[in-house]
Amino acid sequence: MLLETLDLVIIAAVIAVTVLVGLWSSRQAGKNPDQYFLSGRGMSGWLLGISLVATTFSTDTPGLVTELVRTQGVAGNWAWWAFLLTGMLTVFLFARLWRRSGVATDLEFYELRYHGPAARLVRMFRALYLGLVFNGLVMAGVSIAAIKIGHVMLGFSTTEVLLYGGLTALILSTIGGFRAVVLTDCLLFGVAMAGSFAAAYFAVQHPAVGGFGQLFNHPEVAAKQAILPPWDWSTEESRNLLMTVLLMPLLVQWWSVWYPGAEPGGGGYMAQRMLAAKNENHSVGAVMLFNAAHYALRPWPWIVVALASLVAYPELADLERAFPDLDPAKLGHDLAYPAMLTQAPTGWRGVILASLLSAYVSTISTQLNWGASYITYDFYKPLTGGAASDKQLVVVGRVTTVVIMVLTSLLAVYLQTARQGFDLLLSVGAGTGLVFVLRWYWWRINAVSEIAAMIGSVLVAAFFQFTKHDFAPWQVMGLSVGVTTLIWLTATLLTRPEPDATLFSFLRLIRPRGPGWKRVYDRAAAEGHAIETDPRDSIRLGLLRMALGIAAIYGALFAIGKALYGESATAVALAVVAVVAGGALAVSFRRGAAVVRG
Structure with a gap:
């Protein structure tokens, strides 16, 4: 064990605060399922935004970033940086609509948008699929990173890590519910950020690195620090790298x-989080804050540690020699992150480990509460025909939380690296995204569309996983998306749309805009049921704001990177882009608010 008494005191204090918050929240959480899973729908956007940032901090994310940097360079982070576009789409086109829906979980949406047994079937199936299987995979990826950190920093076995870390998260989520999750997220976020910056600082103090001033002069680092991959189509290897x-x-x-x-x-x-916000504006603010912090603020400390690890442990063999007792099945480039943490001095080592524990507890507790909400609201409650009492639903939620944690622990034993879990989740979800966008904006999407998308994506992923082929990863992704999209689009066009009564009801509640609903709005008006829309929901305005948000956040992200690289002029130019885009975005919101008030 690398920890001294001071380190252990710091870690114990973090655990104690976490448990106390859970106990404090328990009385409120136990009142009814709305309190347990959504904290009464009265939370502020800034609380929810920070909670989202803390949730996605996770113990596996630093390991994933480290593996990407070590194998593909800094540019490898585009595998997740690209999801900023998804995030901005959610902020400006969906956050208001979600809060307006008033559902308890996103799966309850199915019985708003669709009709009859098919709607209930897809809701209950996805509750089990996402709440248990998909959720279990996500948490297993987080847990495998925690296992490696626990082994390197504490000398813990796999069982000990899962027992101690999982038990802390389980107590928090089971007793305190969503309120405890959000409140501890906000407390633990500060610890996690302090730990990540400290980890970066002490990583560059490694004797082999020689300080921050020398980091980018090392040939191992110089070859990996480009933010964009080379625009090179001359060889198959370079083409595959650029495409992937x-x-x-x-x-x-x-x-x-x-x-x-x-x-x-x-x-x-x-x-x-959007559903738990006190109103639509807080829903938008929560998701915007999350995206800004997630993509612009957090990545560089992890990247610095990853680059430093290339100097200290250039090859996997170096990591294997440094940690000979590690299970060979768990050896991977993501191990380099906890390996670099061993350089921190006493006290700071405790802070860093407490930050990683915070990240683990935050992510696992959120996933547990979210997964249990699916099983409770979207499987058990419909199964009972809505007859279950509030107390029964809370009990089911708590029992389900324990079951999910046990399943996660079993899955974590079999995964090897954080990247493995990331790639698996991408492959299973490939091709389904567009149907989740269009169901809000095209009347023709029906329940069969979603069933076909789910089944199609799993079958296509299984085909590429279990058959021999010569396709590059990017080709597999492209084919998976194309085939799955063709499957659900064909199923949509070959089956009947939802009945007008269901569509009219959806429009009255959600009021989406755009050409995809014009035919239905016209039919409603012709039948004497004209439905008004909200000017703030303009798709054109939403896409403009999306572009400005992307420019602002990418500008900030790359400005920080260029400043670290010592490229001051480029950093200033990118910072100007970020400020101008952010200012234009703020102006558009002020004008939008004035239009609504007028």
Whole structure:
């Protein structure tokens, strides 16, 4: 064990605060399922935004970033940076609509948008699929990173890490519900950020690195620090790198792949936060704050650690020699992140480890609460015909939370690296994203569309996973998206649309705009049921704001990177882009508010 008494005191204090918040929240959480899963729908946007940032901090994210940087360079982060486009789409086209829906979970949406047994079937199926299987995979990826950190920093076995870390998250989520999750997220976010910056600082103090001034002079780092991959089509290897790292994520992946935290159209715990907001403006603010912090603020400390690790541990063999007791099945480039943390001095080592524990607890507790909400609201409650009492639903939620944690622990034993889990989730979600966007803006989407998309994506992913082929990863992604989209689009056009009564009811509640609903609005008006829309929901205005948000956040992200690289002029230019785009975005909101008041 690398920890001293001071380190242990810091870690114990973080755990104690976490448990106390859970206990404090327990009385309120137990009143009814709305309190347990959504904290009464009265939370402020800034609280929910910070909670989202803390949730996606996770223990596996630094490991994933480290693996991407070590194998593909800094440019490899476009695999997740591209999801900013998805995030901005959610902010400006979906956040208001989600809050307006008033549903308890995003899966309850199915019985607003669709009709009859098919709507209930898809709701209940996705509750089990997402709440147990998909959610279990996400948490297993987080847990595998925690296992490696626990082994390197504490000498813990796999069982000990899952027992101690999982038990803390389980207590928080089971007893305190959503309120406890959000409040501890906000507390733990500060610890997590302090730990990540400290980790970066001490990583560059590694004797092999020689300080921050020398980091970017090392040949191992110079070869990996480019933010964009080379625009080189001359060889198959360079083409595959460019397509995999940059073009597929930016052109296809962001709108076509359902990935937790970056769901096209919003969903999952992102939707849970939007639904818990006190009003539509707070819903928008929460998701905007999350995207700004997630993409602009957090990445560079992780990237600095990853680059420093290339100097200290250039090859996997170096990591293997440094940690000979590690299970060989768990050896991967993501191990380099916890390996670099061993350089921190006493006290700071405790802060860094507490930050990673905070990230783990925050993510796992959110996933547990979110997954349990699916099983409770979207499977058990419909199964009972709505006859279950509030107390029964809370009990089911708590029992389900325990079951999900046990399933996660079993899955974590079999995964090897954070990247493995990331790629698996991308492959299973490929091709489903567009249907989740269009269901809000095209009347022709029906329940069969979603069933076909889910089944199609799993079958296509299984085909590429279990058959031999010579396709590059980007080709697999493109084919998966194309085939799955063709499957659900064909199913949509070959089946009947939802009945007018269902569509009219949806329009009266949600009031989406755009040409995809014109025919239905016209039919409603012709039948004497004219429906008014909200000018703030303009698709054109939403897309303009989306572009400004993307420019502002990417500008800030790359300005920070260029400043770290010592490229001052480029950094200033990018910062100007960020400020101008952010200012224009703020002006558009003020004018929009004035139009509504007028």
